[in-house]
Amino acid sequence: MHILVSNDDGVNAPGIAALAEAMLPFGQVTVIAPKENRSAIGHRKTMHKPLRIDPVPFPVGGVRAYATSESPSDSVAVALLGFVKDPIDLVVSGINRGANMGQDLTYSGTVSAAFEAVIWHKPAIAFSLVDHSEDADYSAAAAIARQIVALGLYRELPPLTLLNVNVPPLPLEQIKGFKVVRQGLRTYNDTLITRIDPYGRPYYWIGGEAPSGDTTEEGTDLWATHNGYVSLTPIHLDMTNYAMMRQLQARGIEQLKPGDIPSQT
C-alpha cells in the first residue's frame, strides 16, 4: 500500500512526522505538504502563479518528502496529477495542531487536503488533535490514526466523502473510545482589532479568544472530544441543503416566469 501524507501546518510540523511514522507499517509513505504553515487557508487552488516543489529532509526514515510553495490542496493535487509516480491508495492529512470540528471544516486546510483527494477519487482521512499548544503530544493521535487505517474504513467511503477524525488531548490509555458523530456547532469569539499604521491609515486584525462551541449537545464532534472520545465524522462534499430545496420548490419558484415581480409587498 502507498499512502500520501499531507497537512496544513507545514512539512516541518511535528504532527505530520507523527502521522507519516504511523503509516509506515502499511507500506510506502510519501509526504507532500506546504513549506510553511497554511492553517485556515481553506480549499485554495493556486491558479495565477507557478507552484514550486522541492524535496526536503524528513525526520522519519524511509519517507520521501516534498515541500510545496502553496496550499495543502495544491500539494495533494500535484501529487495525484502525476508528480508522485507510484499509484496512491490512500491520502491522509494531519495530524493537525488543533481541532477541526463544526464550521472549522470550511476554514481548514487539513480537511481541504482530504477533500482534494476525494475530488480526484482517492479515499481520504483528516486527523486533528484537540490541542493547539506548541508542545502538544501527537503520540496518542498517531496510534489512533494507525488503528483507523488498519480497520480499513477508508475502503468503505462512498464517492465525495472523507472521514474527519478528531482526537482528544489525552494519553492513549485515557481515551474512552470512538464516537461516530455529526458536525457540532462552533462559536467564534473573533473581534475586529483596528490599529493605525505609521502613515495614519487604519489596519485590521481578526483577533480575540480561541473558538469555543456547544459541547453539551450529544452526538456531535464537539461533544465527543469534550467527553474523552475520538470523533469520527463522514463528511460529504455535496453541501446541498435538501430540506430547503423542497421548501423552495414548494414556494413555486420553478413555476415563475423569469422577470415577473410578485405584486405583494
Ligand code: MN
Ligand atoms: Mn493547521
